[in-house]
Amino acid sequence: MAQTSRLPPLNALRAFEAAARLESFSRAADELAVTPGAISQQIRLLEDHVGTPLFTRQGRGLALTDAGRAAANTASDAFDMLERAVSLMRRPAMKRSLTVSVSPSFAGKWLAPRLHRFQDAHPGIEVWISAASERVDLAAGAADLAIRYGPGGDMTLNEERLLTEEVLPVCSPDLLHDGKPLVRPRDLAGHTLLHDASPESDVDGADWASWLKARRVRGIDVSGGVRFNQSALVIDSAVAGRGVALAKRTLVQNDLAAGRLVALFSDGASPVRSAYHVVTAKNRPLSADAQSFIAWLKAEARHHESSVDEL
Structure with a gap:
């Protein structure tokens, strides 16, 4: 079949990604809750669509061809991005909303008493404080930013010391x-x-x-x-x-x-040795509202530390 610019069916791409990652049609079938025959059929459909083999069958074994190997990681990344997109779709649709993840103690004792000053300066931004002890997945879009307490050094996130x-x-x-x-x-x-x-x-x-x-x-x-x-x-x-x-x-x-x-x-x-850090996801650009909130946090932190010196 001649190559085309149209994308192949999503099920065929999903079957390829799982089979390439797991190196097995049977394990891919278990993960996707289908039969091994269905995985094999989807792979043949994809190979017909792109015009080249993606796997070689060696007895009961399975190996990626050069074309399959070149596409495998990109396919996995693409499905990760799709999952993140769906996660964002499931968030409440609110105009100019900003979600901040923070521990209950920091929210109640430090952030909440000051928050009215940000609202006065930025009345068009609706701030949602997500106060929980569990750390949310910033990369998946569960919050726009977080304030976390600890020694720091998490290389998977953008991190800046606050207090x-x-x-x-x-x-x-x-x-x-x-x-x-x-x-x-x-x-x-x-x-x-x-x-x-x-x-x-x-x-x-x-x-x-x-x-x-x-x-x-x-x-x-x-x-x-x-x-x-x-x-x-x-x-x-x-x-x-x-x-x-x-x-x-x-x-x-x-x-x-x-x-x-x-x-x-x-x-x-x-x-x-622990401190409070503002953290954001490396894979998600900061909105202008998030940048404004972080700038406000830094100003409040400077004021806080100067008042500590006066006590």
């Missing part, structure tokens, strides 16, 4: 007035310790045991107290006067500035 972090002991001012003394770190022995048990805390050493060890404080039992799997819950419990929290500075700063919490000990702050 550094440190931890420090905090408590309600009522606890200072009405509770046992809290003048020196060893006074913590008389208080309930509130633990941030979010996954990144163990990686950073941002826990009570590490904090006390760095200050050579012994004799305090860190196995008791209350543990929370989200940083914001640790802070809220401290505001309620339930104990002393080892809190992330970025998340606790609003409560410190408002007087709901007080920082303890002159040398209480300990830097951690």
